[in-house]
Amino acid sequence: MPVLHIHEHAVPCSGILFDKDGTLLDLLATWGSWADLVLEGLGSQLALIKGQPVRTGDLAGVLGTTHDAAGRITGYDPAGPLSMATAEESTGVLAWQLYSAGVPWNEAVTRVHAISKEAMNELRRRRTAVPMPGLRPFLGQCAAASLKLGVVTSDNQSTTREHLEWLGIAGYFSTVVTRDRVKHGKPAPEMAETACRELGLRPEETVIIGDSNADMQLGRGAGLRLAVGISPGGADSHLLDADLVVSGFGELRISI
Secondary structure, three states, X not given: OXXXXXXXXXXXXXXXXXXXXXXXXXXXXXXXXXXXXXXXXXHHHHHHHHOOOOOHHHHHHHHOEEEOOOOOEEEEOXXXXXXXXXXXHHHHHHHHHHHHOOOOHHHXXXXXXXXXXXXXXXXXXXXXXXXXXXHHHHHHHHHHOOOEEEEEEOOOHHHHHXXXXXXXXXXXXXXXXXXXXXXXXXXXXXXXXXXXXHHOOOHHHEEEEEOOHHHHHHHHHOOOOEEEEEOOOOOOOOOOOOOEEEOOHHHEEEEO
């Protein structure tokens, strides 16, 4: 059985499940760009309602983002909506801002859908996706060791497929379990259970790697062998249920 090496730890495993956003791809590069566009559109709507300018930076609390002096997004809360919310949850959070400003709820949702669709179309035009540092060499090690790999993500199927293709890594994964494929999303264990079943893996021989505590709870709830948190910035206080935390894929190695 292949062995996953993490610092001084050596963990035998037959398969690895990966979260997508913030784990396989740089969340800020993709969803940060989306959030910039969405918050700009939301700010324009609110400015029309209030009759005064609304800066993107003034909306930092909506998705849990941080901004520079010019209003551009420079970071995000790893325990916040941008990192963890589903598409439906993000729509609700954004629509609430318009509803609070006096827009009827159904109209607020319609406007948010239009803003988000325009932002997604722009991302597709740019094909904005950046792999996390060290990802491709690590996936190469996994393939060489014949590990079974899967993706478990709160994103939907169509967007996930696009992102994996943009990154050029779709061929590594034998199953992709998205939020729209299961009844219960993260942190419920259903995604991991489904992935293990489709990969023919026992939970006790499977590892999960993710950047949110929901990923860690998913792994624990499904009885996986190990839950590895990845935190590029070094801050790991949000990964309360991780068995081990690394700053990047360079700290992981596979041997046969």
